[in-house]
Amino acid sequence: MMKALRQEAAKLLQEKRAALIIGFAEREGHPALFISKPEDCERLFYDVSCRQNLAAYLSKPEVSARRPVAIVASLAALRSLVVLTAESQAAPGQVLALAVDKDAFLGTFDVAGAAELLRSKYPDLGPEKALLERVGELSKKSVVERAAFWAEEFAKCTRCYACRAACPGCYCARCIVEKNAPQWVSTAALGHGNYSWNIMRAFHQSGRCTLCGACEAACPQGLPLMVLNAALDREALEEFGARPGYDPEGKPVIGSWSAEDDHSYMR
Amino acid sequence: MNDDLYKPFLLRIETARDEAPDVRTFRLKFADEGERVEFFRRYRVGMFGLYGVPGEGESTFCVASPPTREGYIECTFRKVGRVTQALQDLEVGQALTFRGPYGSHFPIDSWKGRDLLFIAGGIALPPMRSVIWNILDRRAEFGKVTVVYGARTTADLVYKHELAEWAARPDMTLVTTVDPGGQTPDWKGKVGFVPVVLKELNPAAKNCVAVLCGPPIMIKLTLPVLSALGFSPKDIYTTLENRMKCGVGKCGRCNVGGVYVCKDGPVFTLDELSRLPAGDM
Amino acid sequence: MKTIEIGRFSDLAQALSTAGYRVAAPVDDGGVVRFKEWTKGREIALGAVPVDSVKDFLFPRSEVVARFALEEAGAFTPVPVERFAPKTVALGVRPCDAAALAALDAVFNWDYRDGSYNARRAATTVVSLACAKADAHCFCISVGGAPDGTAGADAILRPADGGSKLVFEALSDKGRLLEAMVSDGQAVPDAPAALKKRFDPAAVGRWLAANFESPFWKEAALACLGCGACAYACPVCHCFDLQDESDRKECRRLRNWDSCGFGLFTLHASGHNPRPDQSARWRQRVMHKFSIYPQKFKTLACTGCGRCARLCQAGMAIAETCERIEALGR
Incomplete structure (x- = not known):
């Protein structure tokens, strides 16, 4: 698997279909690896312990300046690519995916190809069973017990925003938490601001989150962010039929309105 | 020494004057006499303060009045963000918070007997105005005083009433200019960019100190003119701005390379600036 | 000799608590070890390096530094801020975290003195715990520290008898005040963790001072995603923001942790940003720790705790950066 991935990456660079490959390094922690020479592709590595979603780098100016870019992408990262394309955040034709699933290399895909692959082979990706439980x-x-549970968890948050940095979907140049006229959310790492921030982060991902788990893996304080993400994923699916990351032309639930939506909450 | 670093002085707005679009001057009185005395014990021209509105925050800019006027301080600032907006929304009689004076100052005592050339562009006259008035209030101690001041348009010139006063003074020279196209039909000053006007003026560099404040492009184009006139980098002074929060060398954001603008600056000579990494400005 | 049975370590916390101290210690908090206020019955986790350090007790994440009562029509009255500096014993502080206090003391006291920090510092007794083990991210030995270093500590606990006991040694008057709470005993101290020196900080500093514009920075910072995990976990990082928060009755001016890694950290209101990209921000981080700080305060702003690398999602490791820099300087 690793051999096929390395060969394919080197080929993309040789054929100039990519100027930059972003993958994972073999050394401890499997940090992101940036490669622009074919011979360096031997250093690429992948297994399920590679927790970063490399699509997060696509919004980084230093990376977009070096397009075309190919990223090593798990199924969740493939979905992120599709979401980013649907939200006009990935330059069409400038981003490729070296798709991987657990211990298999699936090939190189552009965004349309990635969406097709997901629809045909992995049509119902969602939260894992343990998470749903x-x-x-x-x-x-x-409600009171749940609020208390989350208050205790959010109290640990230091507002380092590692979760936001990890997430491909968090690409705003100025996050709402940094807008100060008016100041919507308190920036102090204290109770109510932490609560607002964490709920808001999750809410802004509803119907957009591809459940890659990078945010939770990045959190130094170990907050169970995926529980929130998964709960909102199910809500978006059940209420709006939203399954993000399958249609590069689909509209994000949180950014669209339809007369068919359930409006019963308005009384 | 007071170690309650973020406890501000209280200042009350005595007068407010609009200088140019979005630019306003406040004359501020100390609410507490002890605080006034404390301020003037430490204040020298070129130092800055943090002006605040409770609920909105603090903003950093210079003190625009000289230490020779001990009854009040004045500040002139442009509305650019949340805090400056809130400050401009304040009315005469209302209070604001103030921390300062902080930072380094123009070493005017070492300029005694020398000619002084002030070159300013747009909203950068305020940090220089305190120096000019300080010099004028101690006029006999200094040589020739020349001020070259330019703005984009006549509307953008600040301290218009004072410019008239300076123009009428026999003991100084004032040259005002606006960018081409920025003049009104009745404009009596020059039309042209500051570096060009300075070159025409051709001031003598011998025994002269130059103080330069303005937008980066003006500074960039004026420095070669000063250099050609024979000014040494040690005799050219300017004042830097950088984002600040604490003002007292702790919050960690205003450094340029190893130099803290809030503590080592904001006043620097060109000689000092040339040793800082340009890529951090 | 003063010794403590490792299994009875909580007894010391209890004794201190009874004596009126606030006790801070590494505590297992749902699988994550945090350095936090100890409460009765909680197990103290001495085995792991906690995600937070004693810094949080001296320079908290968020602190009210000024307060104003808000009145009609924009009027306000300043309200004095009470200093929060309870008598505290920080137990089981890692030597790298205790060593960091010298760097914090320096910045909070050069010229302007920060009263609230100093009050808490004076009220805190630091009891450190020598490290018998180190992991791949630890590099105290490379930055002038040691796994059994005593810098910044009022007392030190050294693992002994194969980890079953701790030997207590007072190092200052504050530390000696605690001696009475530890019983006499005998034990053979264990060897401190073995660490290899990875780089020479002086050589790193020399290269940094001369290479601000090196292309190295662009490449070295590619992986950095610009969060504050490293800065917030760092026992030395102390950058902060001041923010006003108010309701109808009161405004609180808060000092909140901030990080040079954030894009907005240096952004001017005009839109100009002196550090426009992540390479400029990562350079600032490395420069500050290994060049600017030692030049200004004669101490490094890094004590080799390894937290930044341990926690970084993108594998940014400052020790590795220093190794590469040292190689560039050869």
């Missing part, structure tokens, strides 16, 4: 357990609690 956690969501289920928490949903059984009362």
Whole structure:
């Protein structure tokens, strides 16, 4: 698998289909690796312990300046690419994916190809069972109990925004938490501001999150961010039929309105 | 020494004057006499302060009045962000918070007996105005005083009433200019960019100190003119701006290379600036 | 000799608590070890380097530094801020975190003295814990520290008898005040963790001072995603923001942690940004720790705790950067 990935990456550079490959290094922690010479592709590595979603780099100016770019992409990262394209954030024809799934190299795909692959072979990606069980357990609690649970978790947040940096979907040049006229969200790492920030981050991902888990993996304080993400993923699916990351022309649920939407909450 | 670093002085707005579009001057009185005395004990021209509106925050800019006027301080600032907007929304009689004076100052005592050339562009006259008035209030101690001041348009010239006063003074020379196209039909000053006007003026560099403040492009184009006139980098002074929060060398954001603008600056000679990494400005 | 059975370590915390101290210690908090206020019954986790350090108790994430009562029509009255500086014992502080206090003391006291920091510093007794183990990210030995270093500590606990006991040694008057709470005993101290020197900080500093514009920075910072995880976890990083927050009755002026890694950190209101990209920000981080700080305060702003690298999602490792810099300087 690794051999095929390395060969394919080198070929992309040789054929100038990519000027930059972003993959994972073999050394401890598997940090992101940036390669522009074919011979360096031997250093590429992938296994399921590679937790970063490399699509997060596509919005970085230093990276977009070096297009065309190919990223090593897990299925979730492939979905992120499709979401970014749907949201006009990935330059068409300038981004390729070296697709990987667990221990298999699936080939090189452009965004349309990636969407096709996902639709045909992986049509119902969603939260893993264990995660859904956690969501289920928490949903059984009362509103007061749930609020207390999250208040205790969010109290640990230092507002380092590692979750935001990890997420391909968090590409705003100026995040709402940094808008100060007016100041919507308190920037102090204290109770109510932490609560607002974390809920807002998750909410802005509803129907856009591809459940890659990079945010939770990045959190130094170990907040269970995926529980929130998964809960919102199910809401978006059940209420709006949203399955983000399958249609490069699809409209994000949070950014669109339809007369068919459920409006029963308005009384 | 007071170690309650973020406890501000209280200043009350005595007068407010519009200088140019979005540019306003406040004359501010100290609410507390002890604080006034403390301020003037430390204040020298070129130092800055943090002006604040509770609920909105603090903003950094210079003190625009000289230490020779001990009853008040004045500041002139442009509305660019949340805090400066809130400051401009304040009315005469209302209070604001102030921390300062902080930073380095223009060493005017070492300029005694020398000619002085001030070159300013647009909103950069305020940090220089305190120096000019300080010099004029101690006029006999200095040689020739020349001020070259330019703005984009006549509307953008600040301190218009004072420019008239300076123009009428026999003991100084004032040259005002606006960029081509920025003049009104009744404009009596020059038309042209500051570096060009300075070149025409051809001031003598011998025994002269130049103080230069303005937008980066003006500074960039004026420095070669000063150099050609024979000014040494040690005799050219300017003042830097950088984003600041604490003003007292702790919050970590205003450094240019190893130099903290809030502590080592904001006043620098060109000689000092040339040793800083340009890529950090 | 003063010794403590490792299994009875919480007894010391309890004794200190009873004596009126606030106790801070590494505590297992749902799988993550945090350096936080100890409360009765909590297990103290001495085995792992906590994600937070003692810094949080001296320079908290968020602190009110000025307060104003808001009145009608924009009028306000300043309200004095009470200093929060309870008598505290920080237990089980890693030697690298204790060493960081010298760097914090320097910045909070050059010229202008920060009263609230100093009050907490004076009220805190630092009891460090020598490291018998180190991981791949630890590099204290490369930056002038040691796994059993005593800098910044009022007392040190040294693992002994194969890790079953701790030997308590007072290092200052504050530390000696605690001696009475530890019983006499005998134990053979264990060897401190073995670490290899990875780079010479002086050589790194020399290269940094001469290579501000090196192309190295562009390439070295590619992986950095611009979050604040490294700065917030760092026992030395102390950059902050001041922010006003108010309700109808009161405004609180807050000092919040901030990071040079954030794009908005140096952004001018005009839109100009002196550090427009991540390479300029990563350069600032490395420069500040290994060039600017030592020039200004005669101490490095890095104590080799390795937290930044341990926590970085993108694998940015400052020790590795220093190794590469040293190689460039050869």
